[in-house]
Amino acid sequence: MKFLWDYEKRxxxxxxxxxxxxxxxxxxxxxxxxxxxxxxxxxxxxxxGLIVCWVCFMLLPRWWRDSIAVQRETKAGRQYMRRMVPSMFAYVILLPVSMLLIRRGIEAVWVRAFIALLPVLPIASVLIAFIGYIRNADEFQRKVELESIGVAALLVSLGYMSAGFLQLARVIHFDAGAAMIWVFPVLCMGYGLGKFLAMRRYQ
Structure with missing residues (x-):
């Protein structure tokens, strides 16, 4: 559990x-x-952003924290964590920086697009690291992760399709930009639910 303590310290x-x-x-x-x-x-x-990150981590159930500790014991898990942790901190920093610069007003479209996409870079780094982790994980962990991703993809697809039909029927109304930004966070929540179900199934 040493890594978990180190992670909590961070x-x-x-x-x-x-x-x-x-x-x-x-x-x-x-x-x-x-x-x-x-x-x-x-x-x-x-x-x-930093306080929300801390609250989210502290709210993680014990079984998820234990899975982090177990994940750290494998070579694939260590490689993933070494890349994921700094990438998430970079995201927390780049998101308000990007918003601050955009609010200052930038006329050049390509510069505005680059600044707006700055927070995407660390998320892309996390996703690439996660793909590497799945490729290098053992067969059981790979099965759990793929089931979790599958559950998340199905739930998010069904939810967004349902919301789209309701929007076309003028039952609800969402801003398109806000809806697109929330795709990834909702997918992460679906992944968490999928992992919970998979871990319970194999316990």
Whole structure:
């Protein structure tokens, strides 16, 4: 469980950094002129992202934390974690940076597109690392992961298709941009549900 403790330690460091950023942003709000409003907003965004990451990790059930610890014992798992952890921290940092720069107003379309896609780069790195993990994992773990992904893909596809029909029927209305942004987070939640079902099945 040593790795799990190390991982929790890293998450506590992230929480401390988030609280510091939040404190600085709050001070700027209470004392106008202390710093630029956009910089204060950027710090608030970073604070929120880091705190949310910490809360999500602390809410993970014990069986998921144990699976992380077991995953760390394998070579494939160690390689995946070494790439996944810094990539997720990079995402937490690049997301508010991207939003801050976009709000400043950039006329060149290709520059605006590049900045808007900055948060996608670390997510792509995580997905590539995950594919490598599946390829190098043992047969049982590969079976669990593929079942989890399959459940997630089916649930998300069914949910979004249903929402699309309801939108066409003018029963509900969602902004297209917001709906597309939520595809990946919902897929991750579906993966979590799929992994829970798979782990219970094979216990």
């Amino acid at each position: 998450m506590h460091i992230a929480l401390a950094l988030g609280l510091v950023c939040g404190g600085v942003s709050l001070a700027a709000h209470l004392r106008p002129g202390l710093m630029d409003d956009e910089l204060a907003g950027f710090l608030a965004g970073m604070s929120g």
